[in-house]
Amino acid sequence: MAIISASQLQSCQRMLFMSPLALGDFLYLKTFLIALKAQNPHITLDIWLDDNRCTDTSWRLSRSAILQQWIASDSSFNISYGCTKSASDHQAQIQQAKANDYDIIICHSASKSARYSQIAREIAPKAFIASSITKQPYNGLFNRLIFRHSDHVIALDTSELDKNHHITDRFYAVFNKICNVTLDKSQFMPTLDIPNQMDSVSKKWLLNKFNNQDRQGKLYFLNHLSTNTKKDWHLSQLFELITLLAKVSTDGRFIINVTKENFDETVQKVNEFTSQTSFQVVVFTVEDHFFELPSLISHSDFVITVDTAILHFAFAAKRPLISMMRSKKPYWAPPASKQSHVLYATEGKGHVSDISVETVYQQYLTMVH
Numbered sequence: 001m002a003i004i005s006a007s008q009l010q011s012c013q014r015m016l017f018m019s020p021l022a023l024g025d026f027l028y029l030k031t032f033l034i035a036l037k038a039q040n041p042h043i044t045l046d047i048w049l050d051d052n053r054c055t056d057t058s059w060r061l062s063r064s065a066i067l068q069q070w071i072a073s074d075s076s077f078n079i080s081y082g083c084t085k086s087a088s089d090h091q092a093q094i095q096q097a098k099a100n101d102y103d104i105i106i107c108h109s110a111s112k113s114a115r116y117s118q119i120a121r122e123i124a125p126k127a128f129i130a131s132s133i134t135k136q137p138y139n140g141l142f143n144r145l146i147f148r149h150s151d152h153v154i155a156l157d158t159s160e161l162d163k164n165h166h167i168t169d170r171f172y173a174v175f176n177k178i179c180n181v182t183l184d185k186s187q188f189m190p191t192l193d194i195p196n197q198m199d200s201v202s203k204k205w206l207l208n209k210f211n212n213q214d215r216q217g218k219l220y221f222l223n224h225l226s227t228n229t230k231k232d233w234h235l236s237q238l239f240e241l242i243t244l245l246a247k248v249s250t251d252g253r254f255i256i257n258v259t260k261e262n263f264d265e266t267v268q269k270v271n272e273f274t275s276q277t278s279f280q281v282v283v284f285t286v287e288d289h290f291f292e293l294p295s296l297i298s299h300s301d302f303v304i305t306v307d308t309a310i311l312h313f314a315f316a317a318k319r320p321l322i323s324m325m326r327s328k329k330p331y332w333a334p335p336a337s338k339q340s341h342v343l344y345a346t347e348g349k350g351h352v353s354d355i356s357v358e359t360v361y362q363q364y365l366t367m368v369h
Helices: 006-011 023-039 058-072 087-098 113-123 167-179 196-209 235-248 260-274 292-299 309-316 357-368
Strands: 014-018 044-048 104-109 128-133 152-155 219-223 253-257 280-284 302-306 321-326 340-345
Touching: 014 113, 023 044, 023 058, 023 167, 023 309, 058 260, 087 113, 104 113, 104 167, 113 128, 128 167, 152 167, 196 292, 219 235, 219 292, 219 309, 235 253, 235 260, 235 357, 260 280, 292 309, 302 309, 302 357, 309 321, 321 357, 340 357
Parallel strands: 014 044, 014 104, 104 128, 128 152, 219 253, 219 302, 253 280, 302 321, 321 340
Antiparallel strands: none
């Protein structure tokens, strides 16, 4: 029996889902949120993605704005509450949510569920609040105290899943146990639907950046940065890889993806690099709308990336993909296939930068040949 009963769902008018979402999280989670909405079309479903840090860090606010654009593009969702940059803004957003009188709130987080539970109760004093956690603090001995603001706490038991399970198996187990979302396993994996107008924007961008009509070779989408230096590759490694790839794809076109705060510095270094070569290398960052990113990925012939949302977008778009990851949390890795391969950092300190350029290049040759 699900934690939230059928009668509770039937009488629910507004529901809030709270989670400190990143782009990759939402790509996989949205499948189950959309299924929840489809099975309960009368419910207005809102999303709270504020991570409660209350800082004005540019990458954090930029990612939040991008996520909100993505959420707004799907008719399954109504309001989204993004990351706030100060304690006063955070409190104002709580008051905004309070006015919506939520009947049910679902909190889902690895480390912030207790805080989300507290915020959820402040937002909706009378709501039914279910908290999903990945680990139970103190083996669950103090759950009643720690999660005193929640009506029910569920801790995912991964022993019930296959040894080589994917993150989508975890998300399905959570949504199935909380509100009886039912899907066939073949429906777990996400897809990327790119709006037609954004497809046109990407084509124009590519023609503008790679305007030599005699050199329209293979398009490579490359990403060397994450939000954690342990998961980053070095730009120098990327340049070395481009040099090798250009030997087998002399008319190859290379896109280096970065966030806005890294754009100017990367452009400068790319200009220095290309001034000594004939390589076609451009730098990309999202300017106006979230779909600029997955649209360009969908146009690419090959994607090589560290562990960020890029690899999940490439997998969803069914692009040939090499992803570089640390050995932790392998359930986030895309399932292996002829066009998708994961290189794990097993040498040195286990950082992604310990994966050699030659290793990546040889894997590329194996996949294309």
